[in-house]
Amino acid sequence: MAGCLAAIGLILGSAGAEEGLVLRDRVYLGLPEPTPQLLQTGVEVLRQRVVALTEGAIAVEVGEGAPQLSVTIADARPVASPLWTADQSYALSCDASGARVNAANALGALYGLMALPALLSQDEGGAWRLPVLRSDEAPDLLLRAAHMTGLPRSPLERRAWCRRLAALRLNALVVEDDIWWRLDDPIEREAAAAACADLRAHGIEPVPELPCLGRARALLALEPMCAEGSVVRRERLALSGDRPTVLARPNVLRTGATDIRLEDAQGRPYAMGRDYEVLDGETRYPYRPEATLFRVRRLPGGHIPDGGEVLASYDYVSCVNDYDVPYCPSEPRVAEVVGAALRNTLLCVKPAAVHLGYTRPALMNSDSRCLSREPRLTSAQLLAEDMQRLHGVAREIDPDVRVMVWADAVDPYHAPRALARAETAAALSLLPRDVILNTWFYGSDQPDREGAESLRYFGALG
Structure with a gap:
C-alpha cells in the first residue's frame, strides 16, 4: 500500500536545533498495525544495539506517545527476497523535532533503523544524542x-x-x-x-x-567411492594357491564404473568371480594412508595358473589432504x-x-x-x-x-x-x-x- 506510515515514536526530549535530538533514559516505539515482519525485526535489533551501546542507560520499549521517530514505507507488502529487491534505499533525517526514515519498502526501513545506533554519540555531560542530519542512502552493491x-x-x-x-x-x-x-x-x-x-x-x-x-x-x-582417484596400470602380482595377495595402494575405489581388473601379460582379461575374487580392504573418508589394504585371490578351477603372475589395474585415492x-x-x-x-x-x-x-x-x-x-x-x-x-x-x-x-x-x-x-x-x-x-x-x-x-x-x- 503506497504511503503506508509506520509511526515509531522516540519519546526522549530534545535540544536546540544545532544539537540534534537528545536521548534520555527511555525510548518508546509506536508501531503500526499490522507491522511488517522486517520492521518488527529492525525494532528488536535497534532495541538491543541501543541498550548495548549505552550500557543500559537508555531502555527501548514499545509504547504509545507522540512519535519523534517516524518510518514511512511506500510499499508495505512483504519483500519477496532481500537478495534481489531492486530498491533498498532510504532517506534519514534528524533535527530537534525528531528523526525520520523514509523508505521504499520494509527492507529499506530496516536498513534505516540499523543506521541509527552508529549515529549515537555521548557528549561531555554524558548525554546521548542523534545529530542534525539529512542523508539519502542506497547500497552500491545489490548483493552484500x-x-x-x-x-x-x-x-x-x-x-x-x-x-x-x-x-x-x-x-x-x-x-x-x-x-x-x-x-x-x-x-x-x-x-x-x-x-x-x-x-x-x-x-x-x-x-x-x-x-x-x-x-x-x-x-x-556419504559415498567414499565417489572420490577422484589416481590410476594404477598393470601392477605385477603373483597368485599362489588360495593365498590372498595385497595390492600396493590403499583406498582402492570400487563402483560400477571402476574396479580391480586382472589380466595376463598379453593383456587378456581375467573374470572376477570366475578366475579371481577381491577381498575388500578399507576405503573410507578421510582416506588414511594406513587403511587396510585390498587383496585379490585366485579361484580354483579358474584360468589363473597356480603361482602365475597377473597384472592388476585399479583406481585409488591418492589425495590424502581430506x-x-x-x-x-x-x-x-x-x-x-x-x-x-x-x-x-x-x-x-x-x-x-x-x-x-x-x-x-x-x-x-x-x-x-x-x-x-x-x-x-x-x-x-x-x-x-x-x-x-x-x-x-x-x-x-x-x-x-x-x-x-x-x-x-x-x-x-x-x-x-x-x-x-x-x-x-x-x-x-x-x-x-x-x-x-x-x-x-x-x-x-x-x-x-x-x-x-x-x-x-x-x-x-x-
Whole structure:
C-alpha cells in the first residue's frame, strides 16, 4: 500500500536545533498495525544495539506517545527476497523535532533503523544524542553477502548471528553446512527450515552451499567411492594357491564404473568371480594412508595358473589432504547423490540462490573413469560438463533460482601456478552465462590488487 506510515515514536526530549535530538533514559516505539515482519525485526535489533551501546542507560520499549521517530514505507507488502529487491534505499533525517526514515519498502526501513545506533554519540555531560542530519542512502552493491561454515544449531546463537549480520546491512549469507546433504531426515529438514526463517526475518537471504567437485567432503563422507582417484596400470602380482595377495595402494575405489581388473601379460582379461575374487580392504573418508589394504585371490578351477603372475589395474585415492579431496565427475553415482541433495535443498529452503562451490580441484582427470571416456575430455570440459548438469538440475526444480560458484577454478589471478596444473581455466567460456562467480581471496594482505584484478578480468568478459 503506497504511503503506508509506520509511526515509531522516540519519546526522549530534545535540544536546540544545532544539537540534534537528545536521548534520555527511555525510548518508546509506536508501531503500526499490522507491522511488517522486517520492521518488527529492525525494532528488536535497534532495541538491543541501543541498550548495548549505552550500557543500559537508555531502555527501548514499545509504547504509545507522540512519535519523534517516524518510518514511512511506500510499499508495505512483504519483500519477496532481500537478495534481489531492486530498491533498498532510504532517506534519514534528524533535527530537534525528531528523526525520520523514509523508505521504499520494509527492507529499506530496516536498513534505516540499523543506521541509527552508529549515529549515537555521548557528549561531555554524558548525554546521548542523534545529530542534525539529512542523508539519502542506497547500497552500491545489490548483493552484500558473508560466508559461514557451519550453521549454528542453537536458536539463541543463530539469532545473535542474524542480529550482527542485520546490523551490517548484509542481505545474503552463503551457508556451507553438511545439513544440506541430509535433508531426507525430517529432523534436519526442520532445523534447516527454522534457520532459514530466522535469516529471512532479519532481511538476509540464505544461500545454501553444497560444495561440489573441488572440496567434496560432505558427499564423500556419504559415498567414499565417489572420490577422484589416481590410476594404477598393470601392477605385477603373483597368485599362489588360495593365498590372498595385497595390492600396493590403499583406498582402492570400487563402483560400477571402476574396479580391480586382472589380466595376463598379453593383456587378456581375467573374470572376477570366475578366475579371481577381491577381498575388500578399507576405503573410507578421510582416506588414511594406513587403511587396510585390498587383496585379490585366485579361484580354483579358474584360468589363473597356480603361482602365475597377473597384472592388476585399479583406481585409488591418492589425495590424502581430506579437505581437498574432489569427487570424480565421471562417476555416475555422483550425479545421483548431488542431484538428490540439490533437489531436497531447493524444495525445503526455496532459496533465491544456491551455491555449488566448485573450489579449484587439487586433482582432476586422473582416474580410469575420466581417462577411458570417448571422446576424451579435458579437465576444463569435465568441470564445465559437471556444472552445466547441476545448473540444469537446479533450473528444472526452480526456474528462477540463481546459481553461484567460487571463481578460483577459472580465475587466472587466483593461485595461477596451481590453476595451470589443474588445467581448468578454459572452462570459463563453457559455463552457463548466468552463473554468478564469487572471487575468493581469504585473508589477503594486498586487497587493492588481489581480488580487484579478478573483478576487472571477469567484468571485461561480461
